[in-house]
Amino acid sequence: MKLDSEHLEILAMIVEKGGLTEGAEALGKSQPSVSRTMALLEDRIGAPLFEPGKRPLRPTELGENLARLGARIHALNAEASRLVQSYRRGHTGRLRIAGTPIFMDGVVSTFIADFQTRHPDVQIAQSYGYFDQLATSLRNGGLDMAIVPLHQGSVPADMSFVPLLPGRNVIAARAGHPLTRRKTITLADIEPYPWIAPPADSPLFRDLQRALKSIGKEDFRVSFSGGTLASIISILAGSDSLTVLPYSVVFLTRKTSGLEALRLKIEHPDRQLGMLTFDRASLPPALRQFGDFLKDEVALLEARIQHEAQVTRRRG
Amino acid sequence: MKLDSEHLEILAMIVEKGGLTEGAEALGKSQPSVSRTMALLEDRIGAPLFEPGKRPLRPTELGENLARLGARIHALNAEASRLVQSYRRGHTGRLRIAGTPIFMDGVVSTFIADFQTRHPDVQIAQSYGYFDQLATSLRNGGLDMAIVPLHQGSVPADMSFVPLLPGRNVIAARAGHPLTRRKTITLADIEPYPWIAPPADSPLFRDLQRALKSIGKEDFRVSFSGGTLASIISILAGSDSLTVLPYSVVFLTRKTSGLEALRLKIEHPDRQLGMLTFDRASLPPALRQFGDFLKDEVALLEARIQHEAQVTRRRG
DNA sequence: GTCTAATATGATCTGATGTTATGAAGCTGG
DNA sequence: CCAGCTTCATAACATCAGATCATATTAGAC
Missing domain, CATH: 3.40.190.10 (Periplasmic binding protein-like II)
Incomplete structure (x- = not known):
C-alpha cells in the first residue's frame, strides 16, 4: 500500500495549524477539498487520523506520527522547489568550460574566481583543449562552453559565438x-x-x-x-x-x-577570443549568467587596455 | 511553484535503474505513463532533466540532484507505509490503560511488562481510577481501556466488557x-x-x-x-x-x-474483573493485541490458581 | 545501412482534486 | 439549556493528471 505524499503533507499542515480550515487556507486550497482528501486518506489507511467528534480537529496518535513524516516530506519537496528556482535563475548548477590553455589560465580563470565569489553554488569544471576537440565535446553534451580564438566566418552553423576580445x-x-x-x-x-x-x-x-x-x-x-x-x-x-x-x-x-x-608590431590574427556554445533547445541558465558576467568583465578589461594604450601613445 | 513528490520519486527510480523502461517496470507502471509524467515534470520545471537525444536515458545534473531528493522522499513515504502497516497489525501505537489500583499493580502491570517485551513499539500509558471516572475517560477518548471489577448486568450500553477473572x-x-x-x-x-x-x-x-x-x-x-x-x-x-x-x-x-x-471464606462480590472498552467505530489495533494477550495470560493464571486449589483441597 | 531496443506520442478512460453551495454538528456565552 | 457561531462534511459538477494499449520515432550496435 502506497500513500500519497501530498496527502501526508496536507495532514502535516492541518496538524501544524491546529485545524482543517486553517490548514486548508495555509495550503491555498478550499476547505472541502482538504476535508475530502483527508477522508480519502483515512479510508485507505483504514484507521482514523483524527479523534472522532472533536471540533477543532485533533489528530490521533497515528495521525500525529504520519504528520511528522508529512512535514519532513514537505521540507524535502520545498528543497526541491528551491533547487529548481535557483537553477533556473542560474544560481546553481555545474558548468563545464574549456578553452585554449594560455587564455584560460591567464584571463578566464581570474574571472571564474570572481564569478564564484558571486555564485558559490555554481560548480565550474574547467578543462583545456583546442577547437576541434572542444566542438565535438560541445556537440555531444560533454561540455557547456568553449573559450577559443575563432574567425567570425568559421563559426559552425550549429553553434553560437560571442566575441570577447580581439586576438591581439x-x-x-x-x-x-x-x-x-x-x-x-x-x-x-x-x-x-x-x-x-x-x-x-x-x-x-x-x-x-x-x-x-x-x-x-x-x-x-x-x-x-x-x-x-x-x-x-x-x-x-x-x-x-x-x-x-x-x-x-x-x-x-x-x-x-x-x-x-615588446614594442614590436606583429601581425594580428584575424580572430576573436570568444565564447562558443552549442545551440541546444535550452542551455543551463547558469551558463547565461556566466557568459554575461564574463562579457562584462572582459569589456572592463578591454577598456583598461585601451586606456593605457592611449596614455602610452600620448607619452610617446 | 510546487513540484509533485510522486514525480520526484519516479525520477529517482529512473535514475537508479538507469533507464525509463526499467524504472517504469520497477515502479509497476507502464512505460508510456512514466514517459509522459517525466515530460510533464520537465515542462513544469522548464529545464531538461535528461540529456537530450541519449537513448539509455541519462539525467542532467539538475535531474540527478532532484533524483536525490526524490529518493529521500521515497524513503520517508515508505516509512509512512510501514508505520501504517505496523499500526494496523497492532505492533505500533499508544495505549492508554487505566484500572483499579490494586489490581493494576498486582496483576496487570506484570502482564504489561510481558506484552512490551513482545511488542516494544507499543507504548502503554498506565493510570489509575475507578469506574465512573474511567467510563467518562473512555467516552471522551482520553482512555483506550479500563480494567475494572464490574457486574455483568451493569455494563454500560455503549461499552464492551470482556471478563478476565472472577472478583474473588x-x-x-x-x-x-x-x-x-x-x-x-x-x-x-x-x-x-x-x-x-x-x-x-x-x-x-x-x-x-x-x-x-x-x-x-x-x-x-x-x-x-x-x-x-x-x-x-x-x-x-x-x-x-x-x-x-x-x-x-x-x-x-x-x-x-x-x-x-487466610482460610476464611468470605462473601465474593458478584463481579468480574475485566476489560472495559468504549464501542467506537474503530479501536486501536494494538488494543486488540493487548486485549487478546491479557485474556490469554490471565486464563493461564486462573488455571494455575484452580490447579493449586485442587491440590490444597486434596491435602486437606 | 539495417535492425533492435528505448523512448515518445495518440486516443481514450478512470479517478483524484478542485470549486461552490449547503447540511450537520460541536463549542460557547448568556 | 438554548442560540448562534464556527468547524467540518457532503453533494454536484468541472477539470486534469495519469493509466492503458497501440503505434510512431529514433539512438546505438553490428
Whole structure:
C-alpha cells in the first residue's frame, strides 16, 4: 500500500495549524477539498487520523506520527522547489568550460574566481583543449562552453559565438629584458634571443610562426615548448627568452609575473577570443549568467587596455 | 511553484535503474505513463532533466540532484507505509490503560511488562481510577481501556466488557501470621488484629465492608488506609494487620511479598474483573493485541490458581 | 545501412482534486 | 439549556493528471 505524499503533507499542515480550515487556507486550497482528501486518506489507511467528534480537529496518535513524516516530506519537496528556482535563475548548477590553455589560465580563470565569489553554488569544471576537440565535446553534451580564438566566418552553423576580445598577440619578455626599453625594435635586435613556444598543435604556436614571418623572421630557435602558462612565465622570468602571448594575458598577469610586451608590431590574427556554445533547445541558465558576467568583465578589461594604450601613445 | 513528490520519486527510480523502461517496470507502471509524467515534470520545471537525444536515458545534473531528493522522499513515504502497516497489525501505537489500583499493580502491570517485551513499539500509558471516572475517560477518548471489577448486568450500553477473572477476594496477612496456620478461623480469632483499608472510595473498600459483615463483623479497626499495593504489602509484612485483596493479587505476588490468604471464606462480590472498552467505530489495533494477550495470560493464571486449589483441597 | 531496443506520442478512460453551495454538528456565552 | 457561531462534511459538477494499449520515432550496435 502506497500513500500519497501530498496527502501526508496536507495532514502535516492541518496538524501544524491546529485545524482543517486553517490548514486548508495555509495550503491555498478550499476547505472541502482538504476535508475530502483527508477522508480519502483515512479510508485507505483504514484507521482514523483524527479523534472522532472533536471540533477543532485533533489528530490521533497515528495521525500525529504520519504528520511528522508529512512535514519532513514537505521540507524535502520545498528543497526541491528551491533547487529548481535557483537553477533556473542560474544560481546553481555545474558548468563545464574549456578553452585554449594560455587564455584560460591567464584571463578566464581570474574571472571564474570572481564569478564564484558571486555564485558559490555554481560548480565550474574547467578543462583545456583546442577547437576541434572542444566542438565535438560541445556537440555531444560533454561540455557547456568553449573559450577559443575563432574567425567570425568559421563559426559552425550549429553553434553560437560571442566575441570577447580581439586576438591581439604580442611578443613578451621579462620586465628587465634588454629589449623592453627600446622604442623601436628591429629583426636584428631579436635575433640573439631564444624562443619559448606553446604546444605545436596550439593556435598560439601558429600565431607565433605567422607573427615572426610577418616581420621577416622565417626560422627561430625554440628553447622550451609545451608548458602551461605557469611554466612559460617561470622560464621567461628566469631567462632572456621571448614568446608570443595574447596581450590580455600579459596585461593581466604582468603585476605578478613580471612580464612585459615588446614594442614590436606583429601581425594580428584575424580572430576573436570568444565564447562558443552549442545551440541546444535550452542551455543551463547558469551558463547565461556566466557568459554575461564574463562579457562584462572582459569589456572592463578591454577598456583598461585601451586606456593605457592611449596614455602610452600620448607619452610617446 | 510546487513540484509533485510522486514525480520526484519516479525520477529517482529512473535514475537508479538507469533507464525509463526499467524504472517504469520497477515502479509497476507502464512505460508510456512514466514517459509522459517525466515530460510533464520537465515542462513544469522548464529545464531538461535528461540529456537530450541519449537513448539509455541519462539525467542532467539538475535531474540527478532532484533524483536525490526524490529518493529521500521515497524513503520517508515508505516509512509512512510501514508505520501504517505496523499500526494496523497492532505492533505500533499508544495505549492508554487505566484500572483499579490494586489490581493494576498486582496483576496487570506484570502482564504489561510481558506484552512490551513482545511488542516494544507499543507504548502503554498506565493510570489509575475507578469506574465512573474511567467510563467518562473512555467516552471522551482520553482512555483506550479500563480494567475494572464490574457486574455483568451493569455494563454500560455503549461499552464492551470482556471478563478476565472472577472478583474473588480473600483476607490476606503476612506469611508468618498467627492465623495463617489455622485450618478454621472464627470471628473471635480475627478480632484482635487491626485492618488495613484501601481508599474509602474504592470498590475494594466496599468489598472489605461487605466481607466482614458477611462473617458477622460489623465494625473494624483501621490502622492504615489509602496506600497503593506497595505500601499495603510493606505494612502487612511488618505487622499482624489484615486486609482484603483479590486472590489473584495475593497469588501472583506472594513469592516476593510474603503474603498469604487466610482460610476464611468470605462473601465474593458478584463481579468480574475485566476489560472495559468504549464501542467506537474503530479501536486501536494494538488494543486488540493487548486485549487478546491479557485474556490469554490471565486464563493461564486462573488455571494455575484452580490447579493449586485442587491440590490444597486434596491435602486437606 | 539495417535492425533492435528505448523512448515518445495518440486516443481514450478512470479517478483524484478542485470549486461552490449547503447540511450537520460541536463549542460557547448568556 | 438554548442560540448562534464556527468547524467540518457532503453533494454536484468541472477539470486534469495519469493509466492503458497501440503505434510512431529514433539512438546505438553490428
